[in-house]
Structure formats: C-alpha cells, structure tokens
Amino acid sequence: MCLKFPAGGNSGLRDSIHSNSRSVMDYNVSIDFIRSPFLVQEWKFMSKAGIRRETLRLDMIQSSSVKYQDADIIIFNTGHWWTHQKTYKGDSYFQEGNHVYDKLEVRDAFSKALRTWAQWVDSNINTTQTMVFFRGYSASHFKGGQWNSGGSCDGETQPIANDTYLSPYPWMMRTLESVIQTMKTPVHFLNITRMTDYRKDGHPSVFGQTEEFRRPGMVQDCSHWCLPGVPDSWNELLYAILVSSQK
Template sequence: MDSFKNLCNYFFSKSRTHYFFTTIFTLTLIVFFFLFSACSDGGPASPPAISSTSLPSRRRSPSDELTPLPPPAFLSGARLASQSYTACSTTITIPAEKTAEEKFDSCDIFDGSWVIDEGSKPVYEPGSCPFVDDSFDCFKNGRPDSDYLKLKWKPHACKIPRFDGVKMLKLLKGKRMVFVGDSLNRNMWESLVCAMRESLSDKTKVFEVSGLRQFRSQGFYSFIFKDFNCSIDFVKSPFLVQEWKFLDKAGTRRETLRLDMMEGSYNKYYDADVIVFNTGHWWTHQKTFQGKYYFQEGNHVYNKLAVADAYKKALKTWAQWVDENIDSSKTSVFFRGYSASHFKGGQWNSGGSCDGETKPITNETQLSPYPWMMRALESVLMKMKTPVFYLNITKMTDYRKDGHPSIFRRSSSNIKNRVFQDCSHWCLPGVPDSWNELLYAILVQSQNQKLSSFVH
C-alpha cells in the first residue's frame, strides 16, 4: 500500500503533473493532425491531376454569349517511336448531359488520326464558295482526285461534335472574331467563312465589307453575317511583330524585323471577342533564317542572331502585349500552332514538290520531328497571365501530305504559274475545315460550361 501511495504522489505532484498532461496534449494534437489530413483528401496526399477543370475559372455573366476559356492545361505527351515528336496537349470537357454527338470526356482533341468517312460530305462543296482564294481552290484549278475530302479527324479518346454552322453563328451572335497572322491563318479564315455561309439558306446575307475579292495582297478583310450581327475578319501580320527599315552607314535603306514591337495593325483587333493568332512559316524564309543584319531591338541591329532566338523574342513581345492590352473578361485568345509542309526534293523555290500525293501518312514513325518553333511557343504560353487556348494542330497536319494544292495552285490553263508547287497551304475544302471543327468544339464547350454554371 505504501508503494502505491508513493507512485501516486510521484505522478500527481505539481511539477510532474504539468509535464505529464503537456505530453498527452501534444501527442493528441499530432494524431488529430494526421487523421484530419487523410480524411480531407480522401486518402494519402498525392500530386493533383492537371486538367482544364482544375484551373481557376472566372465569374460568368448570364448576358454573355461567349465565355472566355480557362487557361490551357499543358500535359506532357508520350514520345513517339523512333522520333522526338513530343508535344504539349490540351484537354477539353463537355458536360455529359448534352446530346450524344456532344458527349465526350476530358481528352486531348489534338491526339488522334485521320479516318475515312464515306457517308459525310465536306462542310461546303468543292468550288461552291465564292470566297475561297484562287490559290486554295484545288477543284477549280483542275485537281482530279477527291479522296482527300473524305478524311475526318478523330481524336483517340473522345468524340467531338460535328461542325454546325448555324450553331456557330448563334455562339458568335453580336460578336467579332479575328484571325491574325500569315497566309495559313488566311487559309483557316476562308474555310470558316465558307463553312458558316454554307449553313445559311439565304447566302446573300453574307457580304465582304471592302467589296474586294483578292485576299493575297490586302492586309485586312471582314465578312459580315448580317442576320447574326457578327463579323469574321482577317488581319495580315505574318510575324506578329513589326517589319521595319533603317539607314545603314552607307545611307542604304535595309529591311529589318523589330522583335520588340508589335505589328501596327493591333488597333484593328485588340478589342475583338475572339482572336486566333499564328506565326511560323515566314520565319523559315532565307533572309529570316540567315539572321544577318535582319533582326532589330530598339536602335540595335544584330550582326547575327539565330532565328530560334529571334522567334522567341518576338513571341515574348506578343505575349507581353496580350497580357497588357487584352481584356480577358471580354476576349477569348487562341494561338494556332505550326502547320506542317511536305516539300520533297527542295523547298518551294528550289524544285520542292508534293504533286501526286493522294493518301495521308499512316505510320507515325514517318512523321517529322516536332518543330522547334512549337517548343518555343509552348514555353512562352505557359508563362502568360492571360488565358490562351493552344490549337496544337502540328501533328494532325503532318499526316496530310495529300492535302496541299501542289501544282493546282493556279488554273490548269495557266502553265507558267504552275512552276512553283504549293506544299505549305491547303486545298479548300480540306484540312483547315478540321481545324475549325476543333475550334467549334472548344467554343461549344465554353458555352456549355457557362450554362452548367447557371444550373448548379
């Protein structure tokens, strides 16, 4: 009994009682902390999955017809066999309660293949659209084969909605969409105008503001869809930054490219509702690629600057301008990636050709390495504050060696102008129609996300 009393006195003495309860309290807090962490995450902590839905969203207004898209989710793509074709990808989601055609889970819509769709027709018939540039109208220029029109882009992991011109016009009602860039963006712009025009019963309600028909030499064009009070515009800006001239020491005016200055046409589109940018092909021209006394920043003209460094500087100038001047609560910004060319035996001005190609590439190992331009672009996009949706069409175009005008860039009666083949641009109807179908899918997704937010 005395031993038991002594033990009690030992534990419940004033000083020891303090230490005893302090220890118990500390252990209880540690156990509680671990239990709370496990329960709040539904299990052990793990890195969050990256998807478009995990990114910050902005408040939406019921009055908005078009909701700006969230920032793109950049996911590292799998390296393809025998080449370095690794790309950033973007996932999109459409709510499951939509129609069967619009049901698809979160997936990379730019990861897929071209499939033959015998039962479907082009979104506009060959030769039917008066707005197609002469150099893109392969049907009128005498191209005899038509299998290239039967191929449709099919993502591997989902089904995208088929292009609906009327629905597209309703999404853009009261809005202004502008394509800014080089002639490959003109290719895409004409495709979209023709596809939406085809959906209308009264095609006289579509007209071009300037009244001109030749799109090669002019810098700005606008088509109005009168019944929907919307316009689809094209602004020529092949580098996105400003082409310039300066006087050298001998007093000769020399061409340069101001890498630190946006091309001056930005006042024609900065406040548009949707802007689709691109740049790429003009950076492969000889004077650009050599880089001698061509690139300029401020008053400094580089004696020699690698085109890859110049391209990234120009993109940073573009990105800074977008971040400082685009109101992302009003304007949705897209950037379309590099469109593949398929010259064999030289370039456009040195005997390069692609005529006779009637089938696409089907083996991924035959694709070209992933372009350095797109790696540069992706590194810039990921550092931007403004949400930009990346239309990564590079791989899907690399398959389509059959889709270019080649010798059918001019009428077959004009033999003199058939010397140079066009293996960069695309026949219309053709490959750019699929780019616009993906653009349409993204805009549908944006609208559905907005409607879903009101329901919930």
Template structure:
C-alpha cells in the same frame, strides 16, 4: 364423399409445394441479379444506376428493343493530368508532331485570378476522356466530281449539295457527354489519326466564292477528291460536327479575327465558307469593302448581316513590327524585324471577341532563318542572331502585349501551332513538290519531328497570365501530304516539270475546316452550353 377427401388434400399439398419452389426460384434469381449489378458497378467504376442502365441496355439490345439512361452528376468522372513542369528543359523529348505529353493541351490558363481550378499558375490543364461517338455520316448522292479509285469505300457514294448543308447539324445532345460523364473540356483533340469517312465536306468544292484562287484546287483542275474522304479521329473522344448556325449564334454581335500569315488566311477563308453554308440568304454575307481579291491587303472583314457579326483577317506574319530605315553610313534602305515592338495592326484587333493567332512559316525563309543584319531590338541591329532566339523574343513581345492590352474577361484567345509542309526534292523556289500524292502518311515513324518553334510557343504560353487555347495541329497536318494545292495553285496553268508548287497551304475544302471544327468545339465549352459541359 369420404374417398374424395384424400384426393383434394393431395392437390392442395402439391400446389403448396409448387408455390414454395417458385418463390425460392424468384428469390435466387433476384439475389443473382443484385450480385451481378453490384459486380458491374465495381468493375466499371460507375454508380449502381449507371450499371443498371448498362445491363438493361445490353439485355434490351439483344432483344431488339431500345433503352436509354440519362446519367446523373454522381455518375460522372473526370481525370485531370498533373500540370507540366513550368520550367521545361531546353531540349524536351520530341514525339513526332504533338510535343511532349503535357503540351497537346486544350487550354493554357495561368492567371491566378481566373476562375479556373485552384493552382492554375504556369500549368497546362488537360482532361482526357472518351466521348460517345456520334453518327456523323449522312446520306450521299451523286456529284459531278470524279470518283477516286485508290481508296476502299462503298460504290456510288458521293457528295451532294443538299447534304453539305444538312451535314452541319449538331451532335445529339444525349450523345454530347462522354461514356463516363466527361465533357468536351476533357478532350485531347490533337492525339489521333485520320480515318476513312465518306461524309460530305462542310461545303462543296467550288461552291464558295470566297476561296481565293491559290486554295481553290478543284476550280484549278484537281479532279480527285480522295483527300476529302478522311476524318480526324482523336484517340479518346470525338469532335462534334461544326454547326454553322450554332456558331453564328455564339458570335452574334461579335468580332472574330484571324491574325497571322497566309496559313491563317487559309483558315479564315475556310471558316467564312463553313458559316456561309448555313446562311439562307447568301447575299447577307459580304466583304465590307466590296473586295473580291483577298490576298494583297492587310485587313479584310466578312460581315454576316443577319447575325451582326464579322469574321476578319489581319495580316501580321511575324506578330511584331517589320521595319524599314535608311542606313546613315551607306544611304541604302534596310529592312529589319523589330523583335521588341508589336506590329502596328494590333490595335485593330485589340477589342475583338475571339482572336486566333499564328506565326511560323515566315521564320523559315532565308532572311529570317539566317538572321544576319536583320533582327533589331531598340536601336541595335544584330549582326547575327539565331532564329530560335529571335522567335522567342518576338513571342515574348506578343505575349506581354496580350497580357497588358487584351481583356481576358471579354476576349477568347487561340494560338494555332505549326502547319506542316511536304516539299520533296527542294523547297517551293528550288523545285520542291508534292504533286501525285493521293494518300496520307500511315506510318507514324515517318512523321517529321516536332518543330523547335512549337516548343518555344508552348513555353511562352505557359508563362502568360492570360488564358490561351493552343491549337496543336502539327501532328494532324504532318500526316497529310496529299491535301496541298501542289500544281493546282493557279487556274489555266500548263502543267510542266519544274513548275512552282504549293506544298504549304491547303486545298479548300480541306484540313483548315478541321481546325475550325476544333475552334467550334472549344467555343462550345466557353459558352456554358449544358449539352457539352457537365458543370
């Protein structure tokens, strides 16, 4: 018995020492973990909770587990650029397609009485953020379209009708916020590039009966679909995929009207087709007058019966009044453009809930670009007036009418920028063409300079008291010499050298779908959707 005591004592001492050593190790590990957590919070400029989420997600991701953290408002950050000079110089620095650094903006809001941040007068507000990238790809199945051969992509992945419908689901609410807590209102959608993406288009080529012949490239014989396999990727955020049902819900009981030239008609037909794809009973979508032809009339309206809403197009290529009168001296009929009178169709769209304007291409035609005996103010017809000056006068007439006649508390207003043309070897009527183009421009140094007209637009929008969303799509379109109808502007036309080509408008489906995707994203921010707004 006596000999067993030292042995028992020895075991107790050994156990105590082991326990003490373990406690020291636990203490050391806890101290190191706390130090690492604080260091991560300081480096990433996030809250300790967000830093803990980051560390935990990395640890669990390495072990094959999943870990999710829903940040609180305290972990959000917002960076707002300083407002631009309200009186820019007449020759601002160009930047190959998206204006000066302050004008690739989401919204121009200069109303001192608006609910926007404090000193919003004469300022373009813009937040730039990084949106967590959603998974926009969906499973692809076979289609009848010819598979392109000049693009790097996986084999046997083509568009399917089923996927064209399913691909319009909204992005996951947990992924709608940015990595640092910023939202879609912080996104600069216009500074980016085109990236290869095999996701199906919002609607299949040839599937929408409301695409007019001039834009229906596939029905007119274009067999390659390479140009549909690109996605516009902003540099610091992502654009959510257009969810047709959600957009129709936002437009329930409302009117959305496109006002402008044939490029806006291009965009109008695109939106009608995207939204139609999400409607179960396609017979509930119809043009209210029963027209099948969508080109010659000045007003069209598609009604979505289930949602009691309409998507309209109002032709107004200059936004101001085209005029005819009899010359008292010669008795001849003369045409003028009345720069100080809003186009008479304005009262058709005055009370719409969403307005999308544009005016650009018609100002480049010979009559307007030369400016001889064409521009009129009051009773005066200018013998000569520079196009840029005339364009400025016309936009001031439009902006004043909007400020005086449109209720900004009811109506959301967009102005779409210049859509680039890609004629080579001449213009549309002098042998210019773009057929054979199969890939976008990849070198930004080859992009054309920012159009002078868009400098005018940006200046006028800054001066308005009514908030206007500026769709600055010029740069993204300048890359895309491959996506025009070119020789496929008419059906059953014999292809021959010298034929008239269309290198201004866009095939549908195509680029206008992206413009409407941006409109959808911006409407999400105006409808106070908690999934996309942090406030």
C-alpha cells in the same frame, strides 16, 4: 461578336485568302483577317551609308494590333514566314531598339518575338471580354528540296498512314508552348501540327495552276492547303472549344 485573326498564311478562313484585311458580316458576327506574318513589326530605315534597309523589330508588336485588341475572340498565328531564307539566315535583319544584330539565330529571334507578343497580350487584353487563341504551325510536305529549290508534293493522293514517316515536332511549337506557360492571360493553344503532318495529300502543289500552265520544275505550293480541306478541321476545333466554353 467580333472574331479576328492576326496571322500569317493558312488562316483557314475562306473569305480572307490573299487579303491584308477583310471583314465578313453575317449572323450578327464580324470576322476580320489581319495579315501579320511575324506578329512583331517589320521595319524600314536608312543606314549611315544612305541605303534603305529592312529589319524585324523583335521588341515591338506590329502596329495592326490596334485593330483587334478589343475583339471578343482573337486567334493568333505565326510560323511559316520564320522559315524563309532572309529570316532563317538572320544576317543584319533582326533589331531591338536601335541595335541591329549582325547575326542572330532564328530560334532566338522567334523566342524574343513571342515574348514581345506575350507581354503585349498580358498588358492589353481584357480577359473578361476577350478569349485568346493561338493556332500552331502547320506542316509542309516538300520532297527533294524547298519550294524554291526543286521541292515537290504533287501526285500525293493519300494521307500518311505510318507514323514513322511523320516529321519531328517543330522547335517553333516547343518555343510557343514554353512562352504560353509564362503568361498570365489564358491562351487556348490550337495545336494542329501533328494532324496536318498526316495530310501530305492536302496541298495545292502544281494544281493551283490550270493544266495548260503547268511546267516541269515549276514552283509548287506545299505550304498552303486546298479549300475545302484540312483548314476546315481547324475551324471545327475552334467551334468545339467555343461551344464548350458556353456551358
């Protein structure tokens, strides 16, 4: 069996943390993690002024797709990279064909990218051989700003117990759900958004550094998750679906 994760961060696959591509062989199973933060292709070109520029090709699936289209199981994921400043501002960053948008709202860009992904899946995946999953967007818990503007989540030792403190359901997941509904390929949606929203205590925060290197105001990691921890539940959900599909 071949199980592959084309995804951004937070894969939940322990052997693949901080790697672009990693294979793990055991029990006659190969598992690959393939880094693809946006699922569509990051692009570089020379402008008329001779300046090297970066764009995101919303109309082109990332070239790494050739590495996983014949897998038995594919688990897609994208999300957090769409909230980064360059992406979210959308100024002269998004491209379709030869056209670079002077300004494009990130919601529109995300929708275009997911439709490109959906068209690629419908055209290239053999559903008699391959099961397709899409794992949703996991919550972050910055307080007082984002990761680069004073946001923090250290000192959290308990999950959220009162639902009124949960965040609104992300627009990205509503967009994903609407795209999946238009596809001819069956896609198993692993919706982990709400379950992660409860776990404000599950992030590395400042504790990714040893105590001697921690400093007031240091950047905190509240977008990723401690291992073992929350991502283990994602793997259990995946396992439950795989087991039930064999019955």
